[in-house]
Amino acid sequence: MSIATLELEGVTVRFGGLKALLDFDLVMQPGELVGLIGPNGAGKTTAFNAITGVYQPTEGEVRVGGSRVNGRKPHQICARGVARTFQNIRLFRELSALDNVRIACHARAESGFFDALFLTGRHLREEARILSRAEEYLEVMGLGHRRDEVSRNLPYGEQRRLEIARALATGPKLLCLDEPAAGMNAAEKVELMELIRSVRDRFGIAILVIEHDMRLVMGVSERLLVLDHGCTIAAGTPAEVRRNPRVIEAYLGDAYLEEKQIAVPLPEGSP
Amino acid sequence: MTEFLQHLVNGLSVGTIYALVALGYTMVYGVLKLINFAHGDVYMVGAFAGYYLSELVGVRPPWADPPPGAGEVFVKATIVTMGAMIICGLLGYVIERFAYRPLRHRARLTALITAIGVSFLLEFGFQLSPLVHTPIEFPPGPSPRVFPALLERVGYEWAGVSLSNYDIIGLLVALGLMLGLQFIVYRTRFGTAMRAVSFDSEVAGLMGIPVNRIISWTFILGSALAAAAAVISAVSRPRIEPLFGLMAGLKAFVAAVLGGIGSVPGAMVGGLVLGLAEEYVAGYTDSSYRDAIAFTVLILVLLIRPAGLFGRFTVEKV
Numbered sequence: 352m353s354i355a356t357l358e359l360e361g362v363t364v365r366f367g368g369l370k371a372l373l374d375f376d377l378v379m380q381p382g383e384l385v386g387l388i389g390p391n392g393a394g395k396t397t398a399f400n401a402i403t404g405v406y407q408p409t410e411g412e413v414r415v416g417g418s419r420v421n422g423r424k425p426h427q428i429c430a431r432g433v434a435r436t437f438q439n440i441r442l443f444r445e446l447s448a449l450d451n452v453r454i455a456c457h458a459r460a461e462s463g464f465f466d467a468l469f470l471t472g473r474h475l476r477e478e479a480r481i482l483s484r485a486e487e488y489l490e491v492m493g494l495g496h497r498r499d500e501v502s503r504n505l506p507y508g509e510q511r512r513l514e515i516a517r518a519l520a521t522g523p524k525l526l527c528l529d530e531p532a533a534g535m536n537a538a539e540k541v542e543l544m545e546l547i548r549s550v551r552d553r554f555g556i557a558i559l560v561i562e563h564d565m566r567l568v569m570g571v572s573e574r575l576l577v578l579d580h581g582c583t584i585a586a587g588t589p590a591e592v593r594r595n596p597r598v599i600e601a602y603l604g605d606a607y608l609e610e611k612q613i614a615v616p617l618p619e620g621s622p
Numbered sequence: 623m624t625e626f627l628q629h630l631v632n633g634l635s636v637g638t639i640y641a642l643v644a645l646g647y648t649m650v651y652g653v654l655k656l657i658n659f660a661h662g663d664v665y666m667v668g669a670f671a672g673y674y675l676s677e678l679v680g681v682r683p684p685w686a687d688p689p690p691g692a693g694e695v696f697v698k699a700t701i702v703t704m705g706a707m708i709i710c711g712l713l714g715y716v717i718e719r720f721a722y723r724p725l726r727h728r729a730r731l732t733a734l735i736t737a738i739g740v741s742f743l744l745e746f747g748f749q750l751s752p753l754v755h756t757p758i759e760f761p762p763g764p765s766p767r768v769f770p771a772l773l774e775r776v777g778y779e780w781a782g783v784s785l786s787n788y789d790i791i792g793l794l795v796a797l798g799l800m801l802g803l804q805f806i807v808y809r810t811r812f813g814t815a816m817r818a819v820s821f822d823s824e825v826a827g828l829m830g831i832p833v834n835r836i837i838s839w840t841f842i843l844g845s846a847l848a849a850a851a852a853v854i855s856a857v858s859r860p861r862i863e864p865l866f867g868l869m870a871g872l873k874a875f876v877a878a879v880l881g882g883i884g885s886v887p888g889a890m891v892g893g894l895v896l897g898l899a900e901e902y903v904a905g906y907t908d909s910s911y912r913d914a915i916a917f918t919v920l921i922l923v924l925l926i927r928p929a930g931l932f933g934r935f936t937v938e939k940v
Contacts, residue, residue, distance in 0.1 A: 403828055404827075404828075405824065405828070424827065424832075424833075424834075425824075425827035425828045425833075426827045426828075426829075426830050426831055426832045426833065429827075429828060429829065429830035430830055434828075434829075434830075435828055437825070441822055441824075441825045443817070443818055443821045443822065443825070444821065445817075445821060446814075446817070446818075446821070450814060453811075453814065454814050454815065454818045454826070454829060454831065455829045455830065457811055457814070457815055457829070457830060457831055460811060478811070481811075517829065518829075521829055521830045
């Protein structure tokens with residue numbers, strides 16, 4: 352079996368007394384599409400931050416491509432092949448769509464500062480290569496026609512797609528998408544999920560998607576993880592997760608369950 | 623008319639100095655949102671670095687016997703200028719690495735107070751009496767020193783307006799450096815990375831940009847420009863002392879605010895506008911108003927257009 356793209360083992364993130372993420376395990380194989388779901392404040396984004404180096408896990412280990420990345424800086428983790436997007440869009444607002452993507456190509460560039468200063472042949476070749484790559488990513492995400500537009504002027508859905516294009520440009524093996532469909536209407540969401548699947552197939556990368564909309568993420572992912580209050584309450588195929596009463600409880604609350612008279616088995620050891 | 627043109631020449635020559643120093647303020651503010659109050663003192667160190675380097679390479683004054691040839695003058699002046707830029711670049715790196723970086727994630731005020739601390743350290747550190755005597759007397763001590771003449775001053779007069787080769791060379795070097803910087807910031811991948819860090823350093827890091835390295839290079843570039851400004855200025859106004867960076871630094875800061883702090887073209891225009899304003903007001907009224915102009919400009923900018931000429935008003939999202 353090949354080396355897992357991403358492994359998280361017993362990852363815990365604490366902020367003072369608050370446990371934002373507790374004993375989180377996740378193994379992703381190359382090319383896998385995994386969904387991470389859970390209600391608000393469940394620790395989904397915290398998990399992303401622990402993977403990408405924004406937060407340091409209090410306990411546990413994060414491995415990318417088999418090597419430990421705890422304590423690494425975000426740009427170093429990015430260089431190992433992890434890219435992400437953000438729940439609230441965080442583009443470089445004043446830059447054109449093309450420049451947003453080009454910046455991300457920086458991570459894989461070979462020519463240095465002095466090459467740029469003295470306009471060496473290597474620099475010019477590198478720039479040409481980056482330009483064509485950046486254009487390709489824009490094209491893939493259906494943004495070719497927006498190439499020179501300042502990113503803050505793009506419509507909302509296109510800004511979300513531009514974030515994905517930018518993340519792809521860092522050359523990832525694992526792409527983490529933080530609620531990529533947030534704020535979209537139903538039709539746009541379905542279209543986006545199709546796009547995500549095609550990106551996976553085209554680039555052969557593993558994708559981890561956070562999504563609120565359970566139905567949506569169930570349609571697209573092969574495997575799901577459900578978080579609630581920092582704990583992993585369910586994992587498995589979408590069909591398994593859908594039937595899990597703890598998932599239903601976390602999403603819909605006790606009142607709903609009582610009304611429908613669904614019995615929820617109490618976790619072991621609780622009174 | 624003659625007087626008007628004369629003030630224009632003088633204003634441009636002072637303005638380019640302000641502009642070069644202002645670039646350092648504005649770039650650092652751009653990436654860190656920090657007013658680096660030690661920047662004026664980096665400018666001062668630049669002048670002293672040039673002074674010591676001239677001693678070390680043995681710059682001979684134009685009146686020496688035999689007078690230095692054109693080639694020698696050019697080589698030595700280049701060594702002094704480039705050397706001062708490299709020394710200040712290193713100083714800028716060290717200041718950022720050891721004074722600001724450990725405090726990067728603390729309250730903004732902490733870094734600001736540290737900047738003032740670094741400024742005092744340089745100002746008063748340089749006023750200590752010399753601890754080292756060979757090959758150079760360092761620190762220089764409180765009394766003013768005379769910056770050596772790197773090249774012979776040749777005056778020209780044209781329609782009653784007098785200008786010298788100092789003004790012309792200074793202007794050309796300053797413009798060359800500013801164009802170079804403009805190229806770096808807007809045309810190279812390093813510049814793009816720098817702008818990315820200034821928009822959102824966290825996202826920049828997640829997109830694979832080595833944020834710390836970019837910040838270090840920003841300090842290095844800004845400090846090197848201050849050193850170049852110091853050498854250009856010290857050649858025509860050769861009296862240098864450890865406190866003379868204070869006023870120059872403050873005025874360059876005003877220039878950066880006038881242009882819109884964080885904006886590279888803004889700092890250039892701000893520097894030139896401030897230099898010209900000072901020169902015209904001082905020239906047509908009383909020269910003792912010179913220093914008051916800068917601060918009047920600061921107050922007016924803050925009252926009328928707080929974001930500066932090239933700044934963008936931002937609406938805080940609540």
